[in-house]
Amino acid sequence: MTKLQVEMCRSLQTGKVLFRSCLAALKICQPGSLLSFKAEGGKSLPATLITLAVGSLLLTPFLSFVSSRSLGARSAESVIAAQYAADAGIEFGIWSLLNTSAFRSQVDNNLGAPQPLSFPGGINGYTPTLSVTGLPIGTWTVRQSTPVTVGRGGAMAYAGGDRIYAIEGNNTRNFGYYSITADRWFGLANTPQNVRQGGALVYGGGNYLYAFQGRNTDSFWRYNISTNSWNSMEDAPGRVRQGGDLVWTGGNTIFAFRGNSDEFWRYNISADSWSSRADAPGSVGFGSDLAYTGGNNIYAFRGSNREDFWRYNIYSNSWSSREDAPARVSNGGGLAYHSGGYIYALRGNSNTFWRYTIATDSWSTLTNAPANLGQGGDLIFTQATIGFTLRGGNRTDFWEFEVTPPRYDIHADAGSAATDIRFEIDGINSSVLFWDIE
Secondary structure, eight states: OOHHHHHHHHHHHHHHHHHHHHHHHHGGGSTTSTTOOSOOTTOOHHHHHHHHHHHHHHHHHHHHHHHHHHHHHHHHHHHHHHHHHHHHHHHHHHHHHHHOHHHHHHHHTTTTSOEEEEOSSOBTTBOOEEEEEEOOOOEEEEOOOOSSOBOTTOEEEEOSTTEEEEEOOTTBOOEEEEETTTTEEEEOOOOSSOBOTTOEEEEOSTTEEEEEOOTTBOOEEEEETTTTEEEEOSOOSSOBOTTOEEEEOSTTEEEEEOSSSSOEEEEETTTTEEEEOOOOSSOOOTTOEEEEOSTTEEEEEOOTTBOOEEEEETTTTEEEEOOOOSSOBOTTOEEEOOSTTEEEEEOSSSSOEEEEETTTTEEEEOOOOSSOOOTTOEEEESSSSEEEEEOOSSBOOEEEEEOOOOEEEEEEEETTEEEEEEEEEETTEEEEEEEEEO
16 A cells, blocks of 8 residues: 555544544534523523524534535545556556567667557546656766777677777777776787778687788788787788678688678688678678677678668578668667677767667667767677677777666556556566656
8 A cells, every 4th residue: 555545544534533523513413402492491591592602603613524524535535546546557557568569569669758558448437547668778887998099990809708809990000908897908919910990800719819900901810819919810802991890600600791892701710711602782881790699690780871780691691681770870880799689789970779679670779878989989798788888989988888677667647646657677577666656
């Protein structure tokens, strides 16, 4: 029972006590009472008039008191009925989120915008008016800035453990790692040559990272983590340009966009050799990116200020179009996947952050990044719920993103009563974060 309901019940109980007291008091008007009009032999007229005068003085306040308390009781009962109906509306909103997938998808695809929900019938003479608003998911935290500005060709790779590796790009050889626990950057051996547009970095299993130099070259390198050293590998099949990217699919294979073209390649790690695969559906450019989600699937942003979003099937060596990104993707655009059913994405040239639901082929908007991203911006997830972002754009900003469970604000009106709650769904668990009665 809510606090308001408790107070109302107390008021009703008090009202009943006073009402009974007033009825008891009015019994003085019964035959034989002091104020009765039966003949009083031997009494004088003045005494009778005094009695009538006193009776009128007492009776009027008693009747007024009884009337006001009765109206108050009925008003309180009406408020309780309205509040009960509003609470029932809230409970229906919770049930709909948990059991009606179509409605929840509608809310999830329109985060920040109240979605109306019809209550199935009346209750206590009221029909609650409902709305459910999905809240943007996730929180951003500013981490230790990079030692140098990150620009074209900037990229990150995660090999597990405490380190996130990063190339600065920006036509430099700077390379280092970020310690997650220490929130601090450390320098490592410089890349063999300057890295610029088209530069890319990927973990390739075991003890190695792999990188494109970019900058209209075919240079391809391998970094040995334990020895902190670089060496050149078999050159890429063509010169890598803006939009070049690498993705490791586990085991012995890395796939790559050449950039500024539709060419798509496969690298055999153990054989140190390249081969061409089916061309992408279009030419890729700034903001293009690749993400492997397990099995046979690689997902890709086209970039180039386009909305195109594709899926590549490794087994069939074929491409297919998926639901377009919500807006055009450009400099700093990126994709990241760790596990589960979601891919996370930065739009680039903005602070817009999205999540793609694989099962439903649909997009939703998450909490915006702290500032706009630019060339060299990159996103990587180190856990299913925690990721890190280079801002790029010749800036040193570095941020952490944590995925929060989906949260919803539910509002219900019934008569003069209104109730607001915040509801969280965390996997198979759900909870009310607050319940507010207006």
